[in-house]
Amino acid sequence: MAGPLDQVLRHNSWATLSLLEFCRSLDPEALELSATGTYGTLYGTLQHLVGGEQWYISLLTGEWLGGRPVRRDERRSLDDLIAVATAVGQRSVTVAPVEDAQRRVDLGGGEWATAGIILAQLVHHGNEHRTQATTILGANGIDPPSLGAWAYGIATGIAQGEMR
């Protein structure tokens, strides 16, 4: 059964995959672009975006989807990041409705967070770093893809009307 956060998580997954696929279509050199005030290079931002979501889902489920953690010191292909993001996005949608938002989740090192905070962080983190990626694209003269929930609704046929 779909939970109240269902469309938020579906949009999050769709937007991350849309961004990754857009970036895969660029010249490989574009992955090294950056912009002041953002996280780093476009590739580094995408890697961190996917790795972060993979970690949040591992906290909730104990599963490292995609085989192994996405780490900064290992350069993985965009195809690989897309595969991890696909698995993580699908799992986020299935774990949220059965999760107790008040459950304390071990973060390691004696730290914890409630499951609800982790899900809120997952959504925040995705939007934050996708925005940094689109800022990098815009700052370098590349028209970024539309990643809002309007665009998601139109693309999936669950919203109607002209995007403005």
Next chain:
Amino acid sequence: MSDLAIAIDYDSWATDKVAQFCAALPASQRTLTTPGTMGTVQATLIHLVAARERYASALRGQPAPDDAIRETTTTDLAQVVARSKKLSEWFAEFGKGPIDVERIITRRAADGSTQQMPTGILIAQFLHHGNEHRAQLGSIFGANGIEPPHYSAFNWGNELGKIS
């Protein structure tokens, strides 16, 4: 409290925090910007809160009030901060539910065009929109040597004692 209510409360907290930070900046820093973002600090903040007005109005099924924040007329950031807090109070009540995320909302744009979408998509959009423009403000601050406020969901959880 549902995971959706947590995500909505987080969004309000983060926007209020960023709004207060921006309003406290000297006038010379409110006009800062960086390539790839929407515009200046002031314009981005006003747009962020003006959009919250429109999302709240769409969810209520009522037009925005006369004292709503608008990109075309609002210039006073103290007014923006105060209105954002009022909107946060409304969103907190809204988040307590019950929320029918499947209910279709018809949203009429200023030019008379209409959009139709499930409530869940509108919620995903306002969460995305808030994160997107807060991230742009973070990039502007970073690009201009201003330490940005810490506004992640983990930061919020720390304040609430829901992460340790």
